Amino acid sequence: MNKKVILQLDALTCPSCLTKIEGALKAQPGVGTIKVLFNAGKVKAEIDDSQTSADALSDVVTKLGYEVQGVKVKDL
Amino acid sequence: MKFQMYIQKHTKQITWLTGALIVAGLALQYLAHFQLGANILLAIASVIAIIPIAIHAYQALKVKVVSIELLVTIAVIGAFIIGEYNESAIVTFLFLFGNFLEQKTLDKTRASIKTLTEMTPTTALVLQDDGTTETVDVDDVEKGDRVLVKTGAAIPVDGVVVDGSGYADEAAVTGESRAVKKTTDDQVFSGTMLSDGYLQVKATKVGDDTTFAKIIELVEDAQDTKSHAEKFIDRFAKYYTPAVLLIALAVFIISRDFKLAITVLVLGCPGALVIGAPVSNVAGIGNGAKRGILIKGGEAMDTFAHVDTFVFDKTGTLTQGKTAVSEIKNYTTDAAQVLALTAKMETLSDHPLGRAVLTYADNQNVAYQDLVVSNNQTLKGQGIAAEINGEQVLVGNLKLMTTYKLALSADQQADLQALQATGSSTMIVAVAGKIAALIGVADIIRPEVKAQLAKLKAAGAKHLVMLTGDNQVTADYVANELGIDEVHAELLPDQKVEFVKQFQANGQKVAFVGDGINDSPSLATADIGIAMGSGTDVAIETSDVVLMQSNFTSLVHAYRLAKKTVLNTKENVVIAIAVVAFLLLGLVAGFIYMASGMFVHEASILVVIFNAMRLIHFGGSPVKNNPDVQQQAMTQTN
Structure with missing residues (x-):
């Protein structure tokens, strides 16, 4: 895990969305700890950039039906 | 996938469309007595409205979560099968409409944080080597860069002022809306507004490392950090929702009453309970954050x-954590003159007590700079003796007075002891062979x-x-x-x-x-x-x-906010449980059915959210700019 990805989503309203997003991202290769902030509408994930990328995560979330408004990547 | 996205984006329109169809259907039924037409409209409404709900239910099920949406979907399909189009349409509409209102009101409880994050500057004017400026994304500003800030702009980095001066409103960082003067060597914070002036700032912290970014991160995390009660409710809901499904099944097997079974599904939704506790905390934490209180x-x-x-x-x-003059006992007719003389003497020393006296004299606007000192002499462990404008002045302790053969009167002795009893350090001032004043210096309460x-x-x-x-x-x-x-x-x-x-x-x-x-x-x-x-x-x-x-x-x-928030959480849990009890009672007594049950549910969710929203304004609105208002607020709270 060498990068930290922060996705800014549209406002989340259902608590079950959290489980959904978390579950779907965990299934991706190269994804470490994930935190979905319900109230802030943010996803924070640690990834290994040799196996996946911020855009890949963003795609997964978009496919679940949530709009990704911004993507930030930081070195760990 | 595209279909799902489309549906999710247009849930609001679907809600309104369903509502309109229901009104039209009910009009046909009761006004025109055209039952077939009514049934068709209500059936269409049910089918349209169930789509977004069913999608959510399916998505949750994919990650092995039995959601409220699943309960509703099954109940509505059940009602549809037995031809209860009226019920199925109203239940789906109420559920969607309830969600819509829930989202609107939830946004309100989150608004305090949103206004904070919206203050985050996104770009900075960075000064280049050739003297021009370039607009740069805040994330790309480097430490050590020089950033220009103009009147009305938000300061984009944490840093030190290297040029210019102005007034910054640091409400974002301190919660106190007040103009603070900023000039060379002063520290400035990202997210604060330069209400007046022009600054050149050397960046010391940028991006996510600034104090402001840390505050936001902390508050965002805080709102999602759950209390024991919330964690318990979450666990409870995880088992409760599937349990409702089983109970409904059991009800059907035992009573052979399909309608009763699907009604149980709708009544069993854990709505208000799940939302009640978190929404109180979000509102409470938001209230604090607006005032510079991070919980x-x-x-x-x-x-x-x-x-x-x-x-x-x-x-x-x-x-206050810094020593200052706590009290002056003056024994002459001209207190200002004594203070001026003492201050002038203290310019000769760098003793901490001396600095306290100088600060005090400056604050009192006493002019001492032009006095002329001669023959000054520092007596180690005693004080300073000198002549100012021809008069002999002594500033020091009792030993110094004894050295110069001066004694304190009984009253002065008593004053000295009283001062010492407050924990103050004391100094004695004598002018022209007379004890002129006692000065107490202390870390002031x-x-x-x-x-x-x-x-x-x-x-x-x-x-x-x-x-x-x-x-x-x-x-x-x-x-x-x-x-x-x-x-x-x-x-x-x-x-x-x-x-x-x-x-x-x-x-x-x-x-x-x-x-x-x-x-x-x-x-x-x-x-x-x-x-x-x-x-x-x-x-x-x-x-x-x-x-x-x-x-x-x-x-x-x-x-008080913490106490109020916890009380609010309790109120919400009580409301939620009371509603469930009421619904069960209503079911047994036979006056609650699917649509009315859903109505009570959605209403109770809104009630707990509104109850939590009271916390947003707890304690009145934070004090704003006007110093007079601030003064009033101070006197009121004292």
């Missing part, structure tokens, strides 16, 4: 509300503390304790002045920790209040560590509550 999550909120013992560090917390401590007690604090490394005389005096119940003086930092542990062993819930400078161990050990004043990064990390403004009004507000 780190539901857990901290809960524990803070149960605190009965407050332990204070003295220096920098109860007192903050003016607002006494009244606020009384309020803290009124709010529920039972035991106030002061722990200090300072001497016993000073400690006793300060404690006595402030109405503190228990004092321990001359302590080392680890001894303070021992006291905290001892209180905890006695079964007391302890909050430790400190400025975070060398009391981090106590902050970490206490049930609730409260760091006062923006303090150090370590203090912000180890504490549970951070008061960005170093004042006791915030402390009292935070304590």
Whole structure:
């Protein structure tokens, strides 16, 4: 895990969305700890950039039906 | 996937369309008595409205979660099968409409944080080597870059002013909306507004490392940090929802009543219970954040509300943490002249007591700079003697007076002792062979503390304790002045920790209040560590509550807010449980059916959200710009 990805989503309203997003991202290769902030509408994930990328995560979330408004990547 | 996205984007339109179809259907049924037409319209409404609900149910099921949406979907399909189009349409509409209102009101409870994040500047004007400026994304600004800030703009980095001057409104960082003068070498913070002037700032912290970014991150995390109660409810809901499914099945098997079974599905939704506790915390934390009070999550909120013992560090917390003139006893006819002479004498020394006198003289606008000193002489361990404008002036201790064969009168002796009993350091001033004044210098007690401590007690604090490394005389005096119940003086930092542990062993819930400078161990050990004043990064990390403004009004507000929030959570849980009980009773008595059950559910969800929203405005709106208003607010709260 060498990068930290922060996705800014549209406002989340259902608590079950959290489980959904978390579950779907965990299934991706190269994804470490994930935190979905319900109230802030943010996803924070640690990834290994040799196996996946911020855009890949963003795609997964978009496919679940949530709009990704911004993507930030930081070195760990 | 595209279909799902489309549906999710247009849920609002679907809700309205469903609503319109239901109205039309009911009109046909009751006004035109055209039952077939009504059924067709209501069936169409049901089918349209169930799509977004079913999609959610399916998505949740994919990750092995039995959601409320699943219960509703099954119930509606059931109602559809037995031809209850009326019920199925109204249930789906109410569910969607309820969600819509829920989202709107939830947005309101989150608004406090949103307004904070919206203050985050996104670009910076960076000065280039050739003297031009370039607009750069804040994330790309480097440490050491020089950034220009113009009137009305938000300062994009944490840094030091290298050129220019102006007034910054630091509400974003301190919660106190007030113009603070900024000039060369002053520190400025990202997210604060330059209300007037022009600054050139050298960046020391950028992007996510700035104080403001840290505050936002902390608050965002806090709102999602759940209390015990919330965690319990979450676990409960995880099993409760599938259990409802089983119960409905059991009801059907036993009673063979399909309608009853699907009604149970709708009534069993855990709506208000799941939303009740988190929404109170979000609103409560938001209320604090607007005032520069950062409470780190539901857990901290809960524990803070149960605190009965407050332990204070003295220096920098109860007192201002810097020595200042506490009292002057003047024995001459011209007090200003004596002060001017003393101040002039102190320009010759760099003793800390001397600096306190100079600051005091400056604040009193006493002109001493032009006085002429001659024949000055420093007597080690005694003081200074000199001639100013031809008069002999002595400033020092009793020994110095004895050396010059001056004695204090009985009254002056008494004054001196009284001053010393307050824990003040004293100096004696003699002019032209006469004792002219006694000056007390002490770490001054903050003016607002006494009244606020009384309020803290009124709010529920039972035991106030002061722990200090300072001497016993000073400690006793300060404690006595402030109405503190228990004092321990001359302590080392680890001894303070021992006291905290001892209180905890006695079964007391302890909050430790400190400025975070060398009391981090106590902050970490206490049930609730409260760091006062923006303090150090370590203090912000180890504490549970951070008061960005170093004042006791915030402390009292935070304590009352915690209590109020916990009470609000309890109210919401009670409301939620009462609703479920009412629905069950209604089901048994036969006056609640699917549509009315869904209505009561959605209404109860809105009730708990509205109840939580009361917290947003708890304690009135934070004090704004106008200094007069601020003054009034101060007098009111005192």
